[in-house]
Amino acid sequence: MTILIFFILGLIIGSFLNVVICRLELTESILGRSHCPHCKALIRWYDNIPLLSFILLRAKCRDCQGKISWQYPLVELATGIVFALTGYYFFNASEFQSWAVTLFYLVSFALLTVVFVYDFKLMEIPMIVLWAGVIWAVLYLVFLDWSSFNLADGRMSSEIISGIIGGGAAFVFFFALSYLSKEKWMGYGDAYVALWAGLIMGWPGILLALMLAFTIGAIWGIILIALKKKELKSQIPFAPFLSSGLILAVFLEKIYPQVEYWYGVFK
Numbered sequence: 057m058t059i060l061i062f063f064i065l066g067l068i069i070g071s072f073l074n075v076v077i078c079r080l081e082l083t084e085s086i087l088g089r090s091h092c093p094h095c096k097a098l099i100r101w102y103d104n105i106p107l108l109s110f111i112l113l114r115a116k117c118r119d120c121q122g123k124i125s126w127q128y129p130l131v132e133l134a135t136g137i138v139f140a141l142t143g144y145y146f147f148n149a150s151e152f153q154s155w156a157v158t159l160f161y162l163v164s165f166a167l168l169t170v171v172f173v174y175d176f177k178l179m180e181i182p183m184i185v186l187w188a189g190v191i192w193a194v195l196y197l198v199f200l201d202w203s204s205f206n207l208a209d210g211r212m213s214s215e216i217i218s219g220i221i222g223g224g225a226a227f228v229f230f231f232a233l234s235y236l237s238k239e240k241w242m243g244y245g246d247a248y249v250a251l252w253a254g255l256i257m258g259w260p261g262i263l264l265a266l267m268l269a270f271t272i273g274a275i276w277g278i279i280l281i282a283l284k285k286k287e288l289k290s291q292i293p294f295a296p297f298l299s300s301g302l303i304l305a306v307f308l309e310k311i312y313p314q315v316e317y318w319y320g321v322f323k
């Protein structure tokens with residue numbers, strides 16, 4: 057039941073993220089009703105149902121028959137799945153802390169989805185979304201440390217320190233890659249996404265996220281070369297791999313806490 061509620065919530069948020077992505081592209085306000093990008097006709101409420109409308113309308117606008125992009129159902133479905141998994145693995149209605157954790161991941165994953173799609177389409181990082189994510193992560197880490205503070209012995213967790221070390225290390229690494237390659241291998245924007253990822257994963261968790269990101273990137277690169285869509289030298293946006301590697305790492309750490317033994321080497 058929880059999974060279904062989170063899945064449907066994800067579909068709805070995914071639908072909203074599509075609007076955010078398109079309006080960021082056109083630098084329009086994110087308020088106001090959605091309209092067809094071809095004929096500008098307002099979209100009827102019954103044509104605006106996540107996933108279903110795309111299938112029922114057979115990917116065409118009801119007014120002008122203009123094509124509806126695959127981006128819409130794919131982002132909705134992906135957000136639905138990620139939200140369902142977050143609800144399943146992190147949410148427990150009777151535990152206050154789990155509400156905070158779940159809310160933190162849902163917002164972070166939604167923002168990461170926007171960065172993923174935007175960079176994939178336009179090879180550019182939407183900085184406003186990125187900074188929103190960074191601030192959100194810092195607030196969450198401060199909250200974790202604050203809520204763990206024990207008056208009796210003055211102890212508290214040091215999530216913020218772990219986050220700053222993880223984020224700082226990832227930022228320096230990607231910044232160096234961009235600088236040394238004159239932005240051929242990586243862009244400076246990727247360094248900021250890496251900083252954000254490091255805040256979320258902490259140290260040494262960020263290493264798992266980066267390892268997954270490079271693995272996904274390598275597999276994707278091989279597929280593109282095999283399909284002859286890209287040459288070895290051509291540029292591929294990296295933020296999609298960083299964001300998917302990060303999301304995967306968050307779940308892996310939760311499902312297999314044993315991966316932390318592997319980190320032991322780096323501690």
Ligand SMILES: [Zn+2]
Nearest residue numbers: 092095117120
């Ligand atoms: Zn239309």
